[in-house]
């Protein structure tokens with residue numbers, strides 16, 4: 001649904017439905033939000049099971065002491081844990097299958113993911129693969145497209161303000177054999193409960209704060225531009241955009257500012273709600289092949305693509321981008337101002353990068369465009385301006 005908007009000089013934007021289209025709002029995750037909420041992980045997990053496959057990355061959670069704290073809370077609540085700590089960034093289908101096998105072998109009755117998007121997405125994949133035959137790729141939108149019949153309940157503990165995966169039904173999983181990195185979307189992957197505790201984010205390094213914060217920005221901007229944007233997704237997306245504009249530079253400069261971490265965590269959660277209700281469009285669709293081919297950090301790829309994609313979208317999304325400009329605090333409600341404000345945000349967090357800085361090569365562009373259409377076709381189709389292979393190749397070239 002495309003909508004027109006009115007503006008006042010106060011920056012208050014009132015989206016106005018062009019046609020009163022129906023929509024579905026799906027947000028069944030029980031959310032525990034705020035400083036100190038991680039202490040409730042045991043009590044929360046206990047609602048769903050007593051032996052958890054506990055999924056996290058190799059180092060950061062252990063080194064920060066967060067892993068031991070969380071395991072201690074679980075032990076105190078009588079939840080046994082089987083730790084799987086081998087998740088890498090851009091998690092692999094093979095890793096998901098290993099974790100799933102461990103869950104089956106040890107008869108786990110729930111899965112807990114602790115970390116950023118990679119750990120939680122891997123946990124989601126394991127919850128499905130542990131209880132259905134054939135390995136996770138069997139259920140991939142690019143594989144056999146099998147439909148799972150069940151999953152273990154999932155509890156997500158987010159430690160970055162980034163993906164919003166703790167409140168959505170998506171998991172992004174890479175096949176190491178084909179380098180394809182599709183988004184899985186299934187209701188079985190929706191966490192039963194999520195804990196978002198900004199105190200866990202105080203120690204996130206600046207570069208990760210910047211990247212994950214821009215991921216929040218693009219989730220919310222893309223949800224706002226999505227062809228199925230609705231009053232429900234707009235509500236979440238617009239507020240997330242405002243919060244990123246206000247708090248991301250502060251969280252980047254002063255990582256120990258709890259107020260900045262709090263509002264960025266809430267922006268991330270809202271952006272997760274926005275993409276669970278609408279979805280992402282062309283920036284995300286074009287980024288996944290970059291992570292798949294070059295192992296690019298997801299949000300650095302988004303940052304590198306964003307200007308060229310939004311310039312492409314501009315003629316088809318003037319009204320919506322003008323709203324975005326207002327959410328970002330631009331002096332005029334003007335679509336070009338949205339692009340300018342987003343550029344300023346990239347600069348404020350020192351991620352105003354180009355694709356070549358991330359290792360992308362001109363000769364790979366046709367393959368990247370083909371991958372984008374094959375693996376992320378849904379996001380392309382939902383884009384406000386239609387894009388074919390030639391258009392996508394041209395955008396990659398402009399972003400190079």
Ligand SMILES: [Fe+2]
Nearest residue numbers: 163215219298
């Ligand atoms: Fe993302």
